[in-house]
Amino acid sequence: MKLLEEFIQEKGTVLPGNVLKVDAFLNHQIDPGLMQEMGKAFAERFKDLGITKIVTIESSGIAPAVFAGLALSVPVVFARKKKSVTLTDNLYTSTVYSYTKKKSNDISVSKQFLTDADTILVIDDFLANGQAALGLLEIAELAGAKVAGIGIVIEKSFQQGRELLNKTGIPVYSLARIASLENEEILFLEEE
């Protein structure tokens, strides 16, 4: 997606350890117009697959997911990273290791909002090692829900996540695919 690649080049910064910081428009400050275009792109790609629900993870997945949900006219469920007082019982839970934060988090979705009648689209902000997406797939499996597609905002194609997701046979669509962050230079793969 050209617009997203422009945002990444102009407003993204590369930190040591192949970390791409996009706090200026996605992970801390959010550009609503860009989010709307991203939501439309996800919807266009997955509109014929009978999606009944979008599942993402708080917090940075929410903005792209709600615009995709609006475009597809389906609800969005965001997995929570830890339990809250008003949300304790009847959860599907998966443990996700974050290489960035160097720790494991439980992510959970209420059984009330995900069932075997659902055909879901998983959306997340980053695909690097694939652990978050695999956690969402595990939650879908626990619920008996079908996963029709995986939509990623930014894929770091030089890490293992894409290959791990490809093995599941589920279609993966990444709006921007980064081939390399070597020498603080952002290089993209060709669009899918």
Added chain:
Amino acid sequence: MKLLEEFIQEKGTVLPGNVLKVDAFLNHQIDPGLMQEMGKAFAERFKDLGITKIVTIESSGIAPAVFAGLALSVPVVFARKKKSVTLTDNLYTSTVYSYTKKKSNDISVSKQFLTDADTILVIDDFLANGQAALGLLEIAELAGAKVAGIGIVIEKSFQQGRELLNKTGIPVYSLARIASLENEEILFLEEE
């Protein structure tokens, strides 16, 4: 806002301790069409105040805030509840006590995304005791930013938050105002 009141009556549940659970459309599962209407309502109310940025708190403030941001053509910044590896330096921080979770959290906004040139609209999902909104006002003050308005999705008008915010002199606009949750019955105040 009539549509929101209908969602609250039909899909909200009242738990002991005057807790209103709206996980079905706001705090866990999100209804994107409702979020869009809410965003438009906030924008309509605050459009003439020279807003340059919307500030909210992860996670449940994000969806209403991005639609308001889209309608006002301004960026959204969400305060983070704790520091992450990619976001450590140069933060404005405030400590917020949550009566629901019975603990204090730091909320932070990067100095990069909030300055004394900004005129901000604060948006949050709930106004009960007012601690989250006051934390955002403190962050704005640290940044030297002007706060032109406060937009709340659901106000529990029988708690102290509204009164505390009124004392600041900043206009507060709540899309739904709840007069009482006694006997598990949801009663609204008249619309503002």
